[in-house]
Amino acid sequence: MKNGAVKVLIGFIIGAVSVGGYAIAIPNNVPVVKACIDNKTKALYASTNGSCAKGRSAIDIGATGANVKSIAQLVSPSVVSIEVTALAGNGTGSGSIYKSTSSLSYIITNNHVIENAASSGKIEVELNNGDIYTASIVGRNSEYDLAVISINKGNLPEIPRGNSASLAIGDVVIAFGSPLGLSGTVTSGIVSALNRPVTTGSTTAESYMDAIQTDAAINPGNSGGPLVDSQGRAVGVNSAIATLGSSFGPSGNIGLGFSIPFNQAIRIADELIATGKSTKPFLGISFDPTFTGNGAKIAIITPGQAADKAGLSVGMIVKSIDGFKVNDAVSAIVRIRSHAPGDQTIMVVETTAGVSKTFNITLGSSPALP
Structure with missing residues (x-):
């Protein structure tokens, strides 16, 4: 781990x-x-x-x-x-x-x-x-x-x-x-x-x-x-x-x-x-569970949801959220879940070309599981 x-x-x-x-x-x-x-x-x-x-x-x-x-x-x-x-x-x-x-x-x-x-x-x-x-x-x-x-x-x-x-x-x-x-x-x-x-x-x-x-x-x-x-x-x-x-x-x-x-x-x-x-904030991303590098690699993006609207794409690697370093998918999910639906979050990613890029994302909302 x-x-x-x-x-x-x-x-x-x-x-x-x-x-x-x-x-x-x-x-x-x-x-x-x-x-x-x-x-x-x-x-x-x-x-x-x-x-x-x-x-x-x-x-x-x-x-x-x-x-x-x-x-x-x-x-x-x-x-x-x-x-x-x-x-x-x-x-x-x-x-x-x-x-x-x-x-x-x-x-x-x-x-x-x-x-x-x-x-x-x-x-x-x-x-x-x-x-x-x-x-x-x-x-x-x-x-x-x-x-x-x-x-x-x-x-x-x-x-x-x-x-x-x-x-x-x-x-x-x-x-x-x-x-x-x-x-x-x-x-x-x-x-x-x-x-x-x-x-x-x-x-x-x-x-x-x-x-x-x-x-x-x-x-x-x-x-x-x-x-x-x-x-x-x-x-x-x-x-x-x-x-x-x-x-x-x-x-x-x-x-x-x-x-x-x-x-x-x-x-x-x-x-x-x-x-x-109750609800949870919804980013519209699934992370690659097989990725072993530093950060969280985007595997799937849900069309029309927060990440898609902000311009993120499959293959990007999330490096930090709100100034907190992202070590893996768990830390990325936890940082998003720390917010409420409708909050804004700042995400720094590494693009597939190896370039660092910052995104301002307004989180959506999704029903939480009972």
């Missing part, structure tokens, strides 16, 4: 010890600032003098890092455990409460967590307080490994939303989830890399991830749970880890975890909630 593209597995093994309701990895002492958390909505408010209004509680937020205990108190009420029972196989995972009305709550998770129950089976959601509700699938997107489920329980605390585009390598992040059903598990680490091309799933149903790489421990059951920043705002959906393989011993966390950027998850979740379906 070429440098930069990672194929990961979604099977894990872990042991954990829970203390005080949370399994927490606490970083070194860092400077903190005072803030207030609304006791009902869990919304976060600044505090200039450390005092809080009635109905709000004081917490500490890391100024240059994160106070994991405070972040756990802020975020955990918005994190759920998911259990799937189906003929195709049972499983567990995690999710975060994305939207909540007076009678209904929508939860973001991974498609691979709930897909076995897509045709038949049962999905149960356990809230932070231990209450359990039967869930329904609102919509799925296997190509981004995202799904939205809902429960008939309203007025639940929504996960605070962050901006995954503002992340930088070295930023402190905290992962939430229920590894092996151990709800309330919290681990911390840093952003190890950004824009990591990652694929998961089978060759017939692959998901492509423009991943946030982190060394915060992600293990089985963490899938679908939130990755949050140092202010407790969701910046990712924990999805997979790299493993050494069975010949190296039990599969588990080795400090290489991957999360789907939350900005991407928001777009897809909103579409799924609105219509039950």
Whole structure:
């Protein structure tokens, strides 16, 4: 496999010890600032003098890092455990409460967590307080490994939303989830890399991830749970880890975890909630799977679609997209999938004559696979 593209597995093994309701990895002492958390909505408010209004509680937020205990108190009420029972196989995972009305709550998770129950089976959601509700699938997107489920329980605390585009390598992040059903598990680490091309799933149903790489421990059951920043705002959906393989011993966390950027998850979740379906950007290119050089070689162009309209042709080799080097077809697909339909992208290619040429392309839209 070429440098930069990672194929990961979604099977894990872990042991954990829970203390005080949370399994927490606490970083070194860092400077903190005072803030207030609304006791009902869990919304976060600044505090200039450390005092809080009635109905709000004081917490500490890391100024240059994160106070994991405070972040756990802020975020955990918005994190759920998911259990799937189906003929195709049972499983567990995690999710975060994305939207909540007076009678209904929508939860973001991974498609691979709930897909076995897509045709038949049962999905149960356990809230932070231990209450359990039967869930329904609102919509799925296997190509981004995202799904939205809902429960008939309203007025639940929504996960605070962050901006995954503002992340930088070295930023402190905290992962939430229920590894092996151990709800309330919290681990911390840093952003190890950004824009990591990652694929998961089978060759017939692959998901492509423009991943946030982190060394915060992600293990089985963490899938679908939130990755949050140092202010407790969701910046990712924990999805997979790299493993050494069975010949190296039990599969588990080795400090290489991957999360789907939350900005991407928001777009897809909103579409799924609105219509039950979602879209993906469409370039209208198929790449040559036998090409072994640097870049991604164009094998097929769909007439009338974005690439054809822009003037690309078969035989050209894509070298970079939006300034990101393209090592192979996977990295090219991931860069395109990081966009939304209608976005513009800048592509540098090598023509069949060996000349470098730049194209400005407006991406089309195509239905994403459930």
